[in-house]
Amino acid sequence: MAKALIVYATRTGETRQIGLLIAEGLRFSGIEVNLLDVGDIKSEKDLDGYDAYLFGSPTYHGDMLQSMKHLLFFAEKASLEGKVGGAYGAFGWSGEAPERIFGTMENVFRMQMVSGPLMLKTSSLGGGLKMAQDYGREIAAKLT
Numbered sequence: 001m002a003k004a005l006i007v008y009a010t011r012t013g014e015t016r017q018i019g020l021l022i023a024e025g026l027r028f029s030g031i032e033v034n035l036l037d038v039g040d041i042k043s044e045k046d047l048d049g050y051d052a053y054l055f056g057s058p059t060y061h062g063d064m065l066q067s068m069k070h071l072l073f074f075a076e077k078a079s080l081e082g083k084v085g086g087a088y089g090a091f092g093w094s095g096e097a098p099e100r101i102f103g104t105m106e107n108v109f110r111m112q113m114v115s116g117p118l119m120l121k122t123s124s125l126g127g128g129l130k131m132a133q134d135y136g137r138e139i140a141a142k143l144t
Contacts, residue, residue, distance in 0.1 A: 002031050002143045004052040004084075009038040009065040014090040015056045017123045018132050022054060022088065025136020031143065038067045044078040052084035052139050055105065057097045059089060064097035072104055084142045085111035086135060088118035095119040114138045 004026050008019040016037070023033040031052070038057075041047065055075075057068035087102035089095065098117035106113045118135040120128045 002051040002140075003049065004031050004033050004054065004139060004143075005047065005050040006033060006035045006054045006056070007038050007041060007071060008035070008056040009058070009068040009071070011058055011060060011065065012090075014122055015058050015088070018088055018090060018118070018120055018128070019054070019056050021123055021129055021132030022086075022118070022136040022139070025133035026052075026140050027136075028133070029137055029140030029144075031140045038065075038071050041071055041074060044074045047075060047078040047080070050083070051143055052086070053080060053105070053111070054086040054088060054139065055101050056088040057101060059091040059095050059097040062094060062096050064089070064100060068097070068101065072101070075109060080105075080109040080111055083111050084114075084139060085109070086114045086118070086139050088120075088132075088135065090120055090122065112142060114142055
């Protein structure tokens with residue numbers, strides 16, 4: 001069974017909630033999922049053993065949270081090249097964080113990325129629940 005790791009940074013809990021919904025979409029497709037707070041990742045070794053990786057951060061003052069930046073430094077030392085990847089995040093006025101995470105995963109880590117980052121203002125409005133679950137399904141489809 002394929003395994004996916006979802007790592008999120010959050011301020012209000014919304015990015016975690018989006019991650020939970022993405023995890024549902026992955027599980028609907030038969031993928032084993034581990035959802036972790038970014039603070040649980042202490043080194044690149046904590047990233048070993050997965051087939052897909054999703055990193056999420058809200059956009060705060062036009063950027064991702066500092067804890068997600070630290071994770072990306074760890075991830076650069078991990079062997080993620082060729083792995084399936086996705087990026088997501090919650091935002092208020094702008095959505096730079098998921099785009100920057102996505103770009104790093106695609107261009108620096110050389111991962112096989114899905115069509116683009118998932119950017120939601122909230123998981124509970126405007127079809128956010130379905131969009132997040134569908135993003136999980138999209139990751140799963142890329143794994144099979």
